[in-house]
Amino acid sequence: MKLFKANVTDVKAYEISQNNFECQTRRRSPHYQSSGGKPVHYAVCPACENPIQIIGLYTPAKHTEKPFGKHVTKTIRSLAKYDQQAYDYCPYASHKLSLNKNQKREKITDREKRILDQLIEHFDQVAYIFKEQTGIHLSKKLATDMLKAYKAAEGYLYQGANFLNVPWMFAYMSNNQKLWGRKIVNPELQELIKSANSNISFNENGVLTTKSYSDVNFWFTDHQRKNDANGDLIETMELVISESSKNIATKLIEFDHNFFQSLLHVSDEKRPRKDELVSLARSILEALL
Incomplete structure (x- = not known):
């Protein structure tokens, strides 16, 4: 995905870029973390509000020079709780589910x-x-x-x-x-x-x-x-x-x-x-x- 939100409470989404990400996150935790001794960067999916990892923010990924967001299937503490059902129907999910008006969540969250x-x-x-x-x-x-x-x-x-x-x-x-x-x-x-x-x-x-x-x-x-x-x-x-x-x-x-x-x-x-x-x-x- 090409858009991100810094937090679930944010209204507006931004295009993923170094400048936008740094300005919206202030280069602070929980957006900036390390895993296995390597830096990782997290944000929120603008559609389903699940956590995402920003790939290629400072070092270009193999197949593209532009950074992009990818869902992570786990809760990122102090940032976003993982919601499987929201991910399943997210337009940015890796799979595609067909939709009809009768498909609804069971209750308001x-x-x-x-x-x-x-x-x-x-x-x-x-x-x-x-x-x-x-x-x-x-x-x-x-x-x-x-x-x-x-x-x-x-x-x-x-x-x-x-x-x-x-x-x-x-x-x-x-x-x-x-x-x-x-x-x-x-x-x-x-x-x-x-x-x-x-x-x-x-x-x-x-x-x-x-x-x-x-x-x-x-x-x-x-x-x-x-x-x-x-x-x-x-x-x-x-x-x-x-x-x-x-x-x-x-x-x-x-x-x-x-x-x-x-x-x-x-x-x-x-x-x-x-x-x-x-x-x-x-x-x-x-x-x-």
Whole structure:
């Protein structure tokens, strides 16, 4: 893997490099240790929060000049506790497990509580990513409906949920939502929907309407993960627009993990919906923490 966190309590992940690692760890234990008389360097997986060893930080590894992270299957004291189940479903694990929405952890642990806390405290940024990638404006009413559905579906327990994909797993686990009366901000998505059904139109504000009553909905399916030739994580899901029992349009959503990471430290002054949406998420989900 190319990213690391210094501690499980950190929100943001960083690219693995000598400078980033030294700045985030201060060159101190438990990140700097020795084993068999040789130096070893530890950090935290940004997805599953298991401990990882940084390979090639100061001496290049055999097959690459760039340092990288590799899971270690043991607890590193004062850094991270090893969680086998979290590793089994980590997108950076050495094996690949298929996923479906019914695969869930048995109960909430501190890990799931941190996922929920990140969703709550950055829910306005989750809403922004949702709008940018789906083309659907997340109004307060739609946000309320989706948060309640996510809670009822126990989306935070889904095995495919991790700290890199919080915005997308919120949407993925929010089940089927009505699209009639919602604002579509993406002109291309508007045209895609209109071309599929002449009964559907949009008013001057981009709100979906129909000539006669129509049960228009949206939902997400087919969560997929893989690594490209460069070792970068590629994660996708599919947005489906349906009318009654018929699917009328689909859109592939590719997760932009780096974009989400960049938003995590945006100043409050640049978060116009922070108070409104964070308070809303807290009112619905805080009891789970």
